[in-house]
Amino acid sequence: MLVELREIDNARVISLTMFVAPLNTALEGSRMKKRVAVVGATGIAGQQAVVALQDHPWFDIALLAASERSAGKTYADAIRDEKTGARRWWCAQEPSDKVLRLPVHNAATLNLRGIDVVFSCVESDVARILEPEFARTTPVISTASAFRYEDDVPILVPGVNLEHAHLLEIQRKRRGWQGFITPLPNCTTTGLVITLKPLLDCFGIERVLMTSLQGISGAGRSPGVLALDIVDNIIPYIVGEEEKVARETGKILGRLVEGGIAAAPFPVSATCTRASVIEGHTESVFVSLERATSVGEFAARLREFGQDFIRLGLPSAPQRMITVHDDPFRPQPRLDRDADGGMTTHVGRIREDAALPRGFKYVLLSHNTKMGAAKGAVLIAEYLAAENYL
Numbered sequence: 468m469l470v471e472l473r474e475i476d477n478a479r480v481i482s483l484t485m486f487v488a489p490l491n492t493a494l495e496g497s498r499m500k501k502r503v504a505v506v507g508a509t510g511i512a513g514q515q516a517v518v519a520l521q522d523h524p525w526f527d528i529a530l531l532a533a534s535e536r537s538a539g540k541t542y543a544d545a546i547r548d549e550k551t552g553a554r555r556w557w558c559a560q561e562p563s564d565k566v567l568r569l570p571v572h573n574a575a576t577l578n579l580r581g582i583d584v585v586f587s588c589v590e591s592d593v594a595r596i597l598e599p600e601f602a603r604t605t606p607v608i609s610t611a612s613a614f615r616y617e618d619d620v621p622i623l624v625p626g627v628n629l630e631h632a633h634l635l636e637i638q639r640k641r642r643g644w645q646g647f648i649t650p651l652p653n654c655t656t657t658g659l660v661i662t663l664k665p666l667l668d669c670f671g672i673e674r675v676l677m678t679s680l681q682g683i684s685g686a687g688r689s690p691g692v693l694a695l696d697i698v699d700n701i702i703p704y705i706v707g708e709e710e711k712v713a714r715e716t717g718k719i720l721g722r723l724v725e726g727g728i729a730a731a732p733f734p735v736s737a738t739c740t741r742a743s744v745i746e747g748h749t750e751s752v753f754v755s756l757e758r759a760t761s762v763g764e765f766a767a768r769l770r771e772f773g774q775d776f777i778r779l780g781l782p783s784a785p786q787r788m789i790t791v792h793d794d795p796f797r798p799q800p801r802l803d804r805d806a807d808g809g810m811t812t813h814v815g816r817i818r819e820d821a822a823l824p825r826g827f828k829y830v831l832l833s834h835n836t837k838m839g840a841a842k843g844a845v846l847i848a849e850y851l852a853a854e855n856y857l
C-alpha cells in the first residue's frame with residue numbers, strides 16, 4: 468500500500484493515495500473491469516479514446532456510438548470512407564480486431580444498461596442534447612464544451628483541481644441524476660492551466676498573456692481544416708477559442724465555494740492561431756507574478772509540480788506532469804509531443820520579461836488529442852473510479 472503521511476491540503480488525495488494500490492490490483496482482474504461506452508467513436512477524439520481504452524487494465528469497451536451515418540455498421544466499416552474505401556484512421560496505434568468488429572450504435576437511441584461510464588467525444592451542439600440523457604443513469608466524461616460553464620459542473624484537469632470533483636455530488640442531487648457530466652477543458656486551456664497552477668500556488672499571478680499556435684487535429688474531422696488553407700500558412704483566428712481559454716482558466720484555477728466555483732481573479736488575454744502542425748498545441752505565455760522570483764526558482768516549481776498526483780500510480784498518468792527543457796530550441800511539436808505517452812506538458816525558453824511587473828515568459832507544448840482530449844478523459848475516469856465516483 469502507498470501511504471503518504473505528508474501534509475497535503477486535499478483530503479481526497481490523501482485518501483486516494485492510501486486506496487489506489489489495492490484498487491489497482493483489484494480492477495486489473497478482467498472480470499472486475501468497468502464497462503464503458505465511447506460516443507463519437509469515429510471522430511478524432513473518439514478514435515484516441517478507443518486507443519486509450521482498448522487494452523486498459525480497468526476499463527473494457529462495451530459500446531461504440533456515433534451519428535446516424537455510422538449506426539448499424541461495424542466499427543471497421545464506419546471508419547472507412549464510403550467513396551474511396553480508405554480507412555479514415557487517425558492514431559499511430561492501430562485499433563484492435565475486437566474493436567473493429569464491434570457494431571456502432573446510433574447515439575440518439577443508445578441503451579446504456581450495464582454501462583459504468585460514457586466517454587462523450589461529440590461536438591458541443593450534439594453533446595447538449597445527448598449528455599443529459601446519458602447522465603440520467605450513467606456518469607459522462609466529455610470532451611465537449613456544452614456544460615463547461617454551468618455552476619454545478621467542474622472542469623477537471625489531472626493534478627490541478629481534482630478537489631472540484633466534489634461538485635459532482637451537488638450536480639447529481641440538484642439534477643436528480645444517477646450519473647453526472649464532467650467535461651474536460653478546451654485542449655488549448657489544458658497545458659496553460661497545468662503550467663499556471665504551480666505558479667499561482669507558489670508566487671501568485673497578476674495577469675496572463677498567451678498566444679497559441681495550434682495543431683490542425685484540434686479542429687476535428689468535421690468541419691476540420693482544409694490542407695489548401697493551412698499548408699504553408701498560419702490562420703490568425705479560431706472562432707470562440709480565446710473566450711474559452713480565458714473563462715476556463717479562471718474556473719479551473721478557482722476556489723470551491725458554496726454551490727459552485729469562484730473564478731481565479733487574474734485576467735487572461737489570449738490570441739489563438741492555427742499552425743501547419745498536425746498534432747500539438749504550442750503556446751507562448753507571458754505571466755506577471757505577485758511575488759518576485761528567479762528563473763531558477765520558477766523552473767524548479769514547474770519541474771516539481773504534480774508529484775503527489777503522479778504517485779497515485781493511475782495507469783494513464785505521465786511520469787512527469789511538466790517536463791522542463793533547458794535546450795532553447797525545445798519544445799518542438801514533432802520531437803516532443805509524444806513523450807511520456809503524450810501526457811506530459813513541455814515547457815521551455817523560461818526567461819524574465821522586463822515589459823511586465825515581475826514578468827516571466829515561456830513556451831509550452833501540450834498534446835491536444837491525448838492529454839488535451841481522450842487520454843486525458845481516461846485519466847480523469849481512472850481518478851474518479853479510484854475515488855468511487857464511477
Ligand SMILES: NC(=O)c1ccc[n+]([C@@H]2O[C@H](COP(=O)([O-])OP(=O)(O)OC[C@H]3O[C@@H](n4cnc5c(N)ncnc54)[C@H](OP(=O)(O)O)[C@@H]3O)[C@@H](O)[C@H]2O)c1
Nearest residue numbers: 507509510511512533534537589610611685687688689840
Ligand atoms: N480534436 C481535438 O484535438 C479535440 C481536443 C479536445 C476536445 N475536442 C472536442 O471533442 C469533440 C469531438 O471533436 P473531434 O475533433 O473528435 O470531432 P470530429 O473528428 O469531427 O468527430 C465528431 C464525432 O461526432 C460524431 N457525431 C456527429 N454528429 C453526431 C450526432 N448527431 N450524434 C452522435 N454522434 C455524432 C461523429 O460521428 P460520424 O462519424 O457518425 O459522423 C464523430 O464520431 C468536440 O466537442 C471537440 O471540441 C477535440
